[in-house]
Amino acid sequence: xxxxxxxxxxxxxxxxxxxxxxxxxxxxxxxxxxxxxTPGQGLQFLFxxxxxxxxxxxxxxxxFSGRQFSNSRSEMNVSTLELGxxxxxxxxxxxxxxxxxxxxxxxxxxxxxx
Amino acid sequence: GDSVTQMEGPVTLSxxxxxxxxxxxxxxxYPSLFWYVQYPGEGxxxxxxxxxxxxxxxxxxxxxxxxxxxxxxxxxxxSVQVSDSAVYFCALSDTNSGNTPxxxxxxxxxxxxx
Numbered sequence: 001x002x003x004x005x006x007x008x009x010x011x012x013x014x015x016x017x018x019x020x021x022x023x024x025x026x027x028x029x030x031x032x033x034x035x036x037x038t039p040g041q042g043l044q045f046l047f048x049x050x051x052x053x054x055x056x057x058x059x060x061x062x063x064f065s066g067r068q069f070s071n072s073r074s075e076m077n078v079s080t081l082e083l084g085x086x087x088x089x090x091x092x093x094x095x096x097x098x099x100x101x102x103x104x105x106x107x108x109x110x111x112x113x114x
Numbered sequence: 115g116d117s118v119t120q121m122e123g124p125v126t127l128s129x130x131x132x133x134x135x136x137x138x139x140x141x142x143x144y145p146s147l148f149w150y151v152q153y154p155g156e157g158x159x160x161x162x163x164x165x166x167x168x169x170x171x172x173x174x175x176x177x178x179x180x181x182x183x184x185x186x187x188x189x190x191x192x193s194v195q196v197s198d199s200a201v202y203f204c205a206l207s208d209t210n211s212g213n214t215p216x217x218x219x220x221x222x223x224x225x226x227x228x
Binding site for chain 1: 157218
């Protein structure tokens with residue numbers, strides 16, 4: 001069974017640009033969550049999608065957005081990049097509910113903004 | 115809101131030493147508790163979990179007990195190996211409030227030397 005796949009693994013962008021990151025969940029998983037990991041702030045929740053609908057949202061500015069497709073693949077977009085957006089972006093997939101639902105993480109996309 | 119506090123480290127141990135990483139939590143509901151591990155250059159892997167008070171999660175020689183009275187979920191291992199060197203994250207999900215996202219501690223870096 002294939003795991004969670006995130007592409008690309010590494011990205012370098014310039015301030016002011018926009019970027020799109022992709023996440024393919026485990027087959028059969030309908031929930032995809034995104035997290036930002038930085039040395040200073042640790043792991044912070046961005047948003048969660050379930051069956052193409054945003055179900056939860058963290059405290060990030062509107063420059064951060066996402067979507068989920070009918071095959072459960074998800075993308076997140078960051079517009080008008082800032083230096084502080086440099087981070088490891090992690091995607092996690094799960095079946096989508098209940099106390100025993102386990103989240104499986106991808107290897108992440110490391111974004112560097114210069 | 116919900117939060118997780120864990121010892122920040124880094125923790126450096128000799129091979130075969132005993133490991134304890136402390137984790138305490140604050141939650142309004144009745145959360146599920148998790149320990150995740152992150153190896154260099156990788157995403158997060160679920161190490162163990164517990165979903166109710168007095169449950170003991172265990173995996174690969176690691177264990178942690180859900181203590182509701184002390185709101186704690188300390189990670190222990192009797193004899194660490196060099197291959198256990200990684201960053202360990204304590205996390206909770208307050209599933210009584212619906213499908214809430216994972217809330218992570220800051221992470222504890224463990225280095226095991228031969």
